[in-house]
Amino acid sequence: MKVLVPVKRVIDAYVSIRVKSDGTGVDTDNVKMSLNPFCEIALEEAIRLKEAGTASEVVLVSVGSSEIDTVIRSGLAMGADRAIRVDAENDVEPLAIAKILKHVVEKEEAGLVITGKQSIDGDNNQTGQMLSALLGWPQATFASEVVLEGESAKVTREIDGGLETVAIPLPAVVTTDLRLNEPRYPTLPNIMKAKKKPLDVIAVGDTGVDVAKRVTTLNVSPPAERTAGVMVASVEELVEKLKNEAKVI
């Protein structure tokens, strides 16, 4: 079974976000870029399936310009067998991404798609569900455990009230939550090997998908600042302030 892992390049999780003063977006100049953390978890899960003999091949796919090749290589260094980059602008919307992925899934005849539940830039949490709907495949989002049993899967999901386990037939789309696994660090030999792994480029035009924007970003602004309040010296003073000043207890 071939496992397809869609991934995204994002501003590194540990970088402080700076909103551009002209309100057009977030500053990405000279900012460290990385694989989206949820995508790393998805990739780790796929690699483990291959190591367990369940998956035959792990194919990484991403949509964007050649700027994203560096993070694609880092995914190959983790252990993906090969990669496909669909050449497009770096800000294609989730619906168009899902349509592009549908094209790739069908071309590759993948038996399972594992992807991150959201990217930490747009925080949309849409692409996996959209892909599942377009393919007519079942979905299991926010996975904290994935157990494959022949032609079906049992997936434990992180839901608001706790955990839920669903049984779904394959092929299916699974999106990953944080606790599914801890992604490995690429080793130096694997980083060297990754340089020689195949990275095929497909023009977005060849997928037949219209990537015209449906949503226009009118403005991006910093959030309202919260100013620091006062320090209290004792529990007694804290209780007094909460009762008489803030009046919340």
Added chain:
Amino acid sequence: MSNLVIAEHNNEALGAATLNTITAASQIGGDIHVLVAGSGADQVVAQAASVAGVSKVIHADADQYKDTISVELSALVIGLAGDYSHILAASSTSGKDLLPRVAALLDVAQISDIIAVDSADTFKRPIYAGNAIATVQSSDATKVLTVRPTGFDAAAAEGGSAEVAVIDASSAVGSTSVVGRELTVSERPDLGSADIVVSGGRGVGSAENFKIIEALADKLGAAVGASRAAVDAGYMPNDYQVGQTGKVVAPSLYVAVGISGAIQHLAGMKDSKVIVAINKDEEAPIFQVADYGLVADLFEAVPELVDAL
């Protein structure tokens, strides 16, 4: 304009976040219809019909709607979509699971996690863990929106008298079955809608020590939360997590105990009305957002606080 709000429920009670979603719909304007798809969810239908501002409750009853399975619900919703300009659900795990499917099947974009309605096609939403706020405009005929509950007040649960329309169920897809649930059972208020939240971080030190946090929460009638660090360390289950990748809360009072205040945590609680931070490290970033900060050992200060309340 006409809004379809997807009700969140467990077949017994209407979820609190649905009330906030109804308020978002009322800010968009036009009729507000609420879809209750469930199994034996008559009580939920009655509750939805009495929410102020709702003109119609659409009730679909079938076995396949019992477990909130999105492949089943999306089939139902797209059958109704033609009558609506806006389709909304709370940005809970079930809303986030469902609405991208609905949008894709309608061939429209979905806009996630709106916190403000600027106009019928323009919305504000947080990006980058709330470190930036984007104002976005949709050009699609149908707007499919998930609504962050903390961005909108709850609609009044009483005062409405909507008509109820019973509709046929969509054909069952049958591909997905829920085979197990481990839901947190708690006498405390729901974390997402509690008026007071007491959260513990890595500083609490162990799962056992979280009893200190729970004692304070019980004294205040509060929900218990945890930082991601505390969850990762195994002190508390993940559904207690407050932050970018957990729940977003905005209670009247948020008490952060032993939490340093990483930006991912702040993303989940900085819209709280009053924030109290108790931490022994006076340099902890949590103090920069706290209204009241107390530099103290939590193992002394929290029991003292319980006694003083």
